[in-house]
Amino acid sequence: MLKYTEDHEWISLDGDIATVGITDHAQDALGDIVFVELPDVGTAVTAGGDMATVESFKAASSVYAPLSGEIIEINDSLSDDPAQVNSEPLGAGWFVKIKLDDPSAADALMDEGAYKALIS
Amino acid sequence: MSDGLNMSRRIRRTPYTDNVQEAGVRGFTVVNHMLLPKAYQPSVEEDYWHLREHVQLWDVSCQRQVQVTGPDAKALIQLMTPRDISRMCYNDCLYIPIIDAQGGMINDPVLIKLNDDKYWLSIADSDVLLYAKGIAYGKGFDVDLCEPDVFPLAIQGPKSEALLCRLFGNHIADISFFKYGWISFRGTKQLIARSGYSRQGGFEIYLKGAHLGPALWQTIWEAGQDFNITPGCPNLIERIEGGLFSYGNEMTSQNNPFEVMLGKYCVIDGSIDYIGLSALQKIAASGSTREIRGILFDGGPCPTCSIPWPVTREGQEIGTITSAIWSPRLERNVGLAIIENAEGNTGKPIEVKRPDATVSGSVSYLPFA
Numbered sequence: 001m002l003k004y005t006e007d008h009e010w011i012s013l014d015g016d017i018a019t020v021g022i023t024d025h026a027q028d029a030l031g032d033i034v035f036v037e038l039p040d041v042g043t044a045v046t047a048g049g050d051m052a053t054v055e056s057f058k059a060a061s062s063v064y065a066p067l068s069g070e071i072i073e074i075n076d077s078l079s080d081d082p083a084q085v086n087s088e089p090l091g092a093g094w095f096v097k098i099k100l101d102d103p104s105a106a107d108a109l110m111d112e113g114a115y116k117a118l119i120s
Numbered sequence: 121m122s123d124g125l126n127m128s129r130r131i132r133r134t135p136y137t138d139n140v141q142e143a144g145v146r147g148f149t150v151v152n153h154m155l156l157p158k159a160y161q162p163s164v165e166e167d168y169w170h171l172r173e174h175v176q177l178w179d180v181s182c183q184r185q186v187q188v189t190g191p192d193a194k195a196l197i198q199l200m201t202p203r204d205i206s207r208m209c210y211n212d213c214l215y216i217p218i219i220d221a222q223g224g225m226i227n228d229p230v231l232i233k234l235n236d237d238k239y240w241l242s243i244a245d246s247d248v249l250l251y252a253k254g255i256a257y258g259k260g261f262d263v264d265l266c267e268p269d270v271f272p273l274a275i276q277g278p279k280s281e282a283l284l285c286r287l288f289g290n291h292i293a294d295i296s297f298f299k300y301g302w303i304s305f306r307g308t309k310q311l312i313a314r315s316g317y318s319r320q321g322g323f324e325i326y327l328k329g330a331h332l333g334p335a336l337w338q339t340i341w342e343a344g345q346d347f348n349i350t351p352g353c354p355n356l357i358e359r360i361e362g363g364l365f366s367y368g369n370e371m372t373s374q375n376n377p378f379e380v381m382l383g384k385y386c387v388i389d390g391s392i393d394y395i396g397l398s399a400l401q402k403i404a405a406s407g408s409t410r411e412i413r414g415i416l417f418d419g420g421p422c423p424t425c426s427i428p429w430p431v432t433r434e435g436q437e438i439g440t441i442t443s444a445i446w447s448p449r450l451e452r453n454v455g456l457a458i459i460e461n462a463e464g465n466t467g468k469p470i471e472v473k474r475p476d477a478t479v480s481g482s483v484s485y486l487p488f489a
Contacts, residue, residue: 032298
């Protein structure tokens with residue numbers, strides 16, 4: 001089950017590992033993605049802090065860490081094919097995997113219904 | 121010629137101007153001392169809806185190229201921009217701010233890498249060639265600088281890919297956003313990039329050889345009939361809704377990159393050197409909070425914003441609108457403004473002093489939802 005942030009990131013939780021990406025609503029608002037800059041593996045991220053940068057048409061935007069933890073994997077394929085964020089934002093367009101400091105913190109994020117209400 | 125433009129040699133025609141006039145252009149503006157069509161359809165709204173659904177052919181020759189060639193080409197360009205261009209690859213198009221020693225915006229071109237010693241800067245409306253020549257001379261760089269015989273023609277809109285695949289081959293579909301490839305046209309090899317000044321998708325052909333211009337226009341025009349093609353030009357509604365800025369309107373040399381949402385393009389940690397580095401470091405350290413935002417405002421369709429309109433909150437001026445128009449999709453007026461304390465004022469009620477009335481509005485993030 002996916003959880004969502006107000007900054008339009010999604011997470012998929014598997015134990016204490018969160019896979020993170022941006023929502024379909026976010027990619028649609030950004031438009032065609034030119035470039036994705038991801039953090040290095042091993043980077044510590046803080047909930048709400050800058051985690052990655054997405055460049056679309058003449059604009060670059062921050063992607064924020066939904067929860068605190070350590071980056072344990074990044075989606076290298078985005079460097080060659082950033083358009084995956086547009087075509088499969090909830091699948092092949094994922095950004096990073098984070099080993100969470102506190103997996104229970106995910107309970108405070110929105111479920112799909114709440115997120116849909118946010119963007120409606 | 122209409123519009124009160126005193127046509128002379130100072131205002132340059134393009135290779136497509138004859139085609140544009142035959143297609144029924146209703147007026148021109150001038151960018152980089154060159155004609156840019158400004159309207160065709162009976163209204164900007166009709167032009168807008170067509171652009172969102174079909175395909176349009178735009179004469180954007182005024183996006184002049186500054187060609188930088190030679191062993192110091194990369195060094196010269198890096199000195200002009202705070203964006204790190206070191207990892208740029210062949211077939212990349214890269215959006216870069218160009219700034220002066222005070223951190224003021226000189227231009228916001230797209231940089232195209234042709235090879236390690238040859239680049240094009242596809243510029244907005246300011247004299248980048250003169251700036252580059254001055255730096256090259258002052259620094260003693262080994263470069264050649266010129267405005268080449270290259271005239272971009274844009275094909276914009278959701279049907280542009282299908283049209284160009286039919287004309288030039290299916291490899292067009294494989295060109296990623298802000299990358300370029302090549303097409304063959306009348307025995308010549310021409311650069312084509314997936315880019316353009318709209319958010320509706322499309323391509324720009326950087327036609328080399330002005331003499332080929334009328335034929336290229338006509339070829340695309342005829343093939344485009346099956347796709348409901350029309351002549352077009354950058355659309356003000358689509359541009360503002362999409363949060364696309366115009367050099368000379370939303371930014372001038374009085375603005376720094378942070379104010380126009382280009383801060384993320386600026387490396388200020390000292391790992392690269394460029395003109396204006398220390399200025400940007402000081403601006404960043406000062407915690408300036410001025411930043412561009414969208415403005416939604418009332419009062420029915422607004423007039424043309426030819427001089428900035430004050431934006432106030434609780435009686436205090438917090439910025440000025442530099443571009444504005446009625447959005448038929450949002451059914452409100454939309455504008456762009458650099459706002460003091462932008463984060464604090466976003467989402468807050470404001471007043472806009474239009475020429476005809478003072479009306480209510482609100483500050484919004486860009487692009488407009």
